[in-house]
Amino acid sequence: MDLQLNFAILVGKLISLFLKISGSGATAAPGLYALKIDPDLVKKLAGKLKSGSIIISGTNGKTTTARLVSEILSTKYRIIHNRQGSNLLRGIASTMILKSCIAGNLNFDLGVWEIDEATLPEAIYNLDPKKVILINLFRDQLDRYGEVDTVRGNWQKSLLNLSKNTQLILNADDPGISFLSKFTKARIFYFGVNDTKINLPTIDHVADIKYCLNCSTKLIYKSLFSAHLGHYYCPNCNLKRPSPKVYANNLLFRKDFSTSIKLNVNCQLSIVNCHLPGLYNVYNILAAVALCSFYKIDLAEMKIQIQKFSTAFGRFQQISIGSKSVTIFLIKNPTGANEVLRVLATQNNLNLLIILNDKIADGRDVSWIWDTQWEAIIGKVKNISVAGIRGWDMATRLKYAGLTLSKKYVYEEISYSIANSLSKLDNNDTLIILPTYTALLDVQRSLSKLAGGKKWHEQ
Secondary structure, three states, X not given: OOHHHHHHHHHHHHHHHHHHHHOOOOOOHHHHHHHHHOOOHHHHHHOOOOOOEEEEEOOOOHHHHHHHHHHHHOOOOOEEEOOOOOOOHHHHHHHHHHHOOOOOOOOOOEEEEEEOHHHHHHHHHHHOOOEEEEOOOOOOOHHHHOOHHHHHHHHHHHHOOOOXXXXXXXXXXXXXXXXXXXXXXXXXXXXXEOOOOOOOOOOOOOOOOOEOOOOOOEOEEEEEEEOOEEEEEOOOOOOEOOOOOEEEEEEEEOOOOOEEXXXXXXXXXXXXXXXXXXXXXXXXXXXXXXXXXXXXXXXXXXXXXXXXXXXXXXXXXXXXXXXEEEEEOOOOOHHHHHHHHHHXXXXXXXXXXXXXXXXXXXXXXXXXXXXXXXXXXXXOEEEEEEEOOOHHHHHHHHHHHOOOOOHHHEOOOHHXXXXXXXXXXXXXXXXXXXXXXXXXXXXXXXXXXXXXXXXXXXX
């Protein structure tokens, strides 16, 4: 019996019960305080999982990928997943506390853990994962993470600690991710997009990697998909895009925001239609499929789960408020926002509400809006308004982009901005809301109130 662990779990469960009764959404608090009592709580409980842990990290797409992995693997295994908890170590601890008994038993086969980029080294140490997926690495929250090279440097050190029995699943199309294969004993497996032409509008991307990470020579791209993702090689040394064993061809992005891809999984082919928009979600699907292929999930079963999958609230959500329609896309950094704008640029007569906050979870530095190509939707907009703590910053950026905005379309109060924007919709119009992370929570509350208290399922 481990009294320290047992007491930490008990305290965590009591805090969780109190928060539930009080209606608080502080899901990481039980883990935060339990870890003060037993700093090795996560390490101890992770060791009780029958088939170990899976770590999923990256700048964009880790939430969607982790949820899709959980949905697919749940068809065969008992899964514990930090679905509602935070993606920091205390969030993982909270999930474990909630799902364990006070004696510290976890009756699950696999842990599927979405991990914050800055937390990856700590998570690898505590979880000793059997599988690690690294989706991408882009500039995000510079005030918190620092530059991409800083994050990658920390990842490199932590990957050295992976055993040779660990499977490291990497995005072949991201040179900063594939480069990490040099810094580990783990077995490497790649996924990527094999199309050379994407049927989405071209857009000027902000590339975080332009030069070879081996020799500093400028990279050459045969195909450039998004930011620095594509088919690349160095003309001076042997660095080049590795060949993926899980890949997609024949990408088709439809007007209704659905997507069709030809999926190749270890030489097995299948046409997959999903309700997810954009190239960025194709990478999420590929990452999930690459991982699940190691657990002997039949491709036909994976296809079923992908086709019925929907994202967490706000990542991409289509809902109705009375007779009005609302579509929500989360934006939080230039690469992710550019991909959303690329999808929206396929539409006409857009009714947009952009909500920019700068709270800690958003990142205090909002300079990323100047690296986002709002110019991509010029000529596509019917109405546009902004809201949030930094609404005026957003209005200024849109002005320089050439998008017309007047004072009456700038709000700080999110609930009022949503109600006012909905009131201006014509019949058959859709309000498209682009919130940052903390604004998304206010959007959810505001829409629920407008819908008479309706709660949308948090997938």
